[in-house]
Amino acid sequence: MSITRRTLITGATGLSVLAVAACTQEPGPRPEPSAPSTAGPPRPTGMVRSAWSTEPFSRGATSFLPIGGEPADRARLSVPVADRLFFAGEATSVDSPNSVEGARASGERAAGEVLRTALLGERIAVIGAGVAGAACAHRLNAAGHDVVVVEARERLGGRVQTVRGGEWPVPVELGALRIGRNQPSAVRDALEELGLSVLDGTTIVRREASGDEIEVDGMREAVLARAREVASEVDFDIPLSTALARLAPLGTDSAENALSETEAAAAAVAELVGARSGALARQISVDPGLDEVPGGWESIVSGGFDSYIESLLEGIDMLRASAVAAVIYDGSGAALRLGSGESLSVNRVVVTVPLGVLQDDGITFEPALPLAHREAIASLGVGALDTLVLRFEEATWAESAHVWLTDPTHDALVTEWINLDALQGAPVLVGIVGPQGVSRLAALSDDEVIDRAMIELAPFFGAP
Ligand SMILES: Cc1cc2nc3c(=O)[nH]c(=O)nc-3n(C[C@H](O)[C@H](O)[C@H](O)COP(=O)(O)OP(=O)(O)OC[C@H]3O[C@@H](n4cnc5c(N)ncnc54)[C@H](O)[C@@H]3O)c2cc1C
Incomplete structure (x- = not known):
């Protein structure tokens, strides 16, 4: 009997799962950011959100x-x-x-x-x-x-x-809003011909729930490279979650710090891959799946x-x-x-x-x-992504960076916020909801979504 790559994959996946049964396949329940103790920042005056996975003419995001x-x-x-x-x-x-x-x-x-x-x-x-x-x-x-x-x-x-x-x-986007940066792009050329601008959001910040800044991207590349190495050590496809769970601690600090830093970087990688591909880490293959996911930061269309x-x-x-x-x-x-x-x-x-x-x-x-x-x-897989856009009376947030990332070790609904005040002078925040948040978003009423978003945004609004 000839063994095709597909039969190998099907047969081997169960084994790979057993081999790493002790490791985390998909991030389990994580601490949720807690509500700020005093009256929070002003609430949004308007909100729109997408529901790509349940719309009959999309039935998924990407x-x-x-x-x-x-x-x-x-x-x-x-x-x-x-x-x-x-x-x-x-x-x-x-x-x-x-x-x-x-x-x-x-x-x-x-x-x-x-x-x-x-x-x-x-x-x-x-x-x-x-x-x-x-x-x-x-x-x-x-x-x-x-x-x-x-x-x-x-x-x-x-x-x-x-x-x-x-x-x-300003016009806001519920679907695609970015295009590749630093590469020839027919879409970019066409947009510029139409007089639409393409904004390069260059500053990125990640904050934990306490408001403290977390180093962005510090270990992301190292983690991705190691995940690929782990995948190349077996001759069948493994999901990103399996590769991440098998990472040896990276970094030079004490063993305990290196482990927690590696786990945090792995969570950041899983989250970012999710926000770009719509796939959970347990769904997407490392090789060739990750080759299709843009690694860099992209320009925003306005x-x-x-x-x-x-x-x-x-x-x-x-x-x-x-x-x-x-x-x-x-x-x-x-x-x-x-x-x-x-x-x-x-x-x-x-x-x-x-x-x-x-x-x-x-x-x-x-x-x-x-x-x-x-x-x-x-x-092929169908991923899940949504967009949540909040409009405020004024931009009262303290954060001036263009792109804000939430703490990946917390169970945030929104992975990434784009600050249209910094980019366009408009008091609007565009939130990207990754695959881990899409069904939670769908289950919440508009008021509940705003409550949740304001808790998650607190670290970026600064002290009340
Ligand atoms: C939340 C989100 C964020 C994204 N962000 C980006 C981004 O920043 N940058 C980027 O490059 N890409 C992004 N994408 C991906 C990008 O939007 C898509 O790759 C692209 O728009 C797909 O275009 P398409 O023509 O292939 O499909 P679609 O745009 O889905 O077009 C298919 C059309 O078919 C219609 N249709 C469906 N069923 C029927 C039917 N039975 N009869 C008739 N018509 C039908 C639909 O209504 C739709 O108009 C994002 C996607 C999502 C969901």
Whole structure:
């Protein structure tokens, strides 16, 4: 019998778990930050939050590589079917998945595949008006095809969602808000052309609940490097949590200090990977999973990310609030069956819906997708991330750093706060809720979320 990498992985995971049974697989219950003893800082005057995991047209935040997942699964998902179905979306990007940049590139790639097959003037349906669908439709339209974008929601943008107007002093983002720094970026170029600014938040601070500053990133690189070494010592995939639990104490201090420093750095790594990938440390594979997670700090987009999508879709036929229930295809063409019962006949279809929608059969395919596609869909992971944005009357916080990190050894709901006062002069804080906090966030009422957030923010507001 031949043993494939996948059977090895499945067989070996149980063993690896046994071997480290004494170690922490996932951070257990941690102390919660306690409420400040005196009247706290002024409460926010407004709040918006996302719920990406429960929204029917996202069903998760981003894709990641779990144990057994490989970048090749992304490539398999992107292969056209019968020259009638084409696939785009962040989950199909091998080079920069989980990102706006990767989604854009995937849309361009899929458009190129259609252009190589389609006759001029063909009717092409693009399902989804996120970045991937918009980039794809833009290119097909420019090449002279008759394009229609079919979008389930009333709004455009998908996992780019800007809230603007009303009492918000600046547009705020509930989905993507950062782009890579120090690397060529087609999205950055397009944003700058549209007059949107890209802000480089350079100062970062991490505080523990007492308000004391904790060294940021001091041991992060060392911990990540050691986690990779631990993973390379076995010839099967292991999750990040297993690698972190197997770390020998790093540092030169006393044995006890070195151990607690290592544990704190490991918790910070798990938390940061979670905030970037949406994956818990027990879900994401070290190799190759971590290769896809941006390690550095990224620039923040200001002025409304949704303008980018709107600019790409200008002048293109749109069917909004039109969820596609089924895609029926054969060698001669394709039809979309909408949730409303209506049908739409086209020559070809580009599918850009999120991985979570494909995994949950949010759209059915007739005939069913080939096995390679179905396996690829099942092999990739869907992560959980949310955003919580608070608006204040005034910025009364004491902290001037651009990015604030909470204590990773406490059970904070919000991993990271972005200070729009420092970046844009607006009394607004944008909180990133990692996978450890998403279901807790969903279970809280708005008032409870604000209570919780104000407790966690106390170290950054300074003494009352
Ligand atoms: C909280 C959060 C923070 C993020 N932060 C960043 C960041 O800072 N930087 C970054 O680069 N990336 C970030 N990302 C990832 C980034 O947002 C995505 O990678 C990217 O927007 C995905 O684009 P897409 O076109 O592939 O998918 P989507 O934007 O999800 O577009 C898919 C579209 O398909 C539609 N659809 C779904 N089902 C149907 C159906 N049945 N019929 C018709 N239409 C349907 C959806 O409504 C949606 O409009 C973040 C994501 C989240 C959730």
